[in-house]
Structure formats: structure tokens, C-alpha cells
Amino acid sequence: MNSLCYLNDNFIDYNLAQFHISDLGLQRGYSIFDYFLEMENRIPFLDDYLDRFYTSAKLLNLEVPLARDLLKEKIAYLLQQNKLGTSGIKLLLTGGYSEDLYSPAIPNLIILNLPLFHQPGDFGEGVNLILLDYHRHLPEMKTTFYLPSIALLPKLRKAGAIEVLYHHNGLISETTRANFFLVRNGTLVTPASGVLRGITRKYVLNVAKKIMPVEERPLRLEELQDCD
DSSP, X not given: OOOEEEETTEEEEGGGOOOOTTBHHHHHOOEEEEEEEEBTTBXXXXXXXXXXXXXXXXXXXXXXXXXXXXXXXXXXXXXXXXXXXXXXXXXXXXXXBOTTSSSOOSOEEEEEEEOOSSOXXXXXXXXEEEEEEOOOSSTTSOBSOOHHHHTTHHHHHHHXXXXXXXXXXXXXXXXXXXXXXXXXXXXXXXXXXXXXXXXXXXXXXXXXXXXXXXXXXXXXXXXXXXXX
16 A cells, blocks of 8 residues: 555654564553544544544543644644545554553554545445444543454354444444434434443534434334334
8 A cells, every 4th residue: 555654753754664572452452543534635523533532542541642733733734735625634653662562662653544445435325333232431532442343243244234333231232334324204323321422422412403303312122113
């Protein structure tokens, strides 16, 4: 893949980027990330995403090595150099090179800027999901722990599904990579707690409240059977 990325204050070729095997993100999955889109040379809601990234880091006791304005400059430079126009940007902050492979050290910061693997309109006709009884630990932060869903990829492919929908104790929470909504009796319903506070979720709710009833509340699994 021909693009530039950022690793610990250096801009390098994506294909040449590497760091030490003692990194705690690799050894223990101790890392956070955020992901957002460049759309026609601009990033919608960038400050919202950065708010969440810094909050996730704080919750995991990791210090982002760049102040917000400087981080924005690094992102802007990558976009200028890669010239993709429409792309994905991933911020990744790991637990650092750990001497005992357990204790956090100086965090590693990576910024990736890559082509999109699908276009926003690709799923306009709908998609299939499969159900999984599971609830994420600390769902308010974006960690790199995706084991439950990635382990199910063969089952997903067999079912023609693209995502896992989590539920626990009879309540729906979210999918692996997205918040979940349904429409029931003309009302938009989404889980109120135990989920990532998605940026898209925030703006969908803002818009929806102007045109239809909206409920943020516990969403029971059986409501899937009689939603609109």
C-alpha cells in the first residue's frame, strides 16, 4: 500500500513502519484507537473524534504525546502528502515498549491514512448481522480488543453477514464497529447506556429529534422481532 504514515514523531512509508515486539499493544492488547473519515479533503466532526481519543487515553492512563493542535498538524500533513481526498484516518496509541511485557511504558503513537475499503453508500440495500451474547469491558472507550468478532469471521462469512450485534441479559448494546438503532412504531430507538458514545450516533440523534420521536433507553432483544 503506497502511503505515508506517522510513527513517534516520524513520517515514514506505510510499508516500512515497524516497532518492537515488546509493545504492550501487541503483548497484552493494551492500546486505544480512534477512526474517522476524510471526505472530499475535509474531516467532518474532527474535534469530536479528538475529544473521544484523548478521553479514551485518559481512561486507560495513557498520555497522548502530542497536544491537540500539534496532532491536528500531523494529520493535516499526512492528508496533504497522501492526496487521497476521501480516506480513513486511524489514530493508534499503545502501551509502549514494556520491559516485563506487562507494565505500561512510554506510549507509541501511530497515525494511519489509508484508502477506504468500502464507500458510504455500499450498504444502502441493507446487511445481515449475527447475534452474540457479549458485553464489552469499558464500552465508553475505543480499545483494540476485537477478539470476539474477529474469531467469528468464518461464521459471519458463512451467514453472509458483515457484523456482530452484541446483547447481554436480554438487552441489545451495539455492534463491533457501530452503534445500533431501530425504528419501532415510528420512533427511533437506541440503547442509552453500556455503549460507545459514537460521533455518528450523536449527530444522527441531533437530526432525528427534529423529524421524529427519539428514545434513548434499554433496548430489549425481542424488539428486533416487531420493529419497523
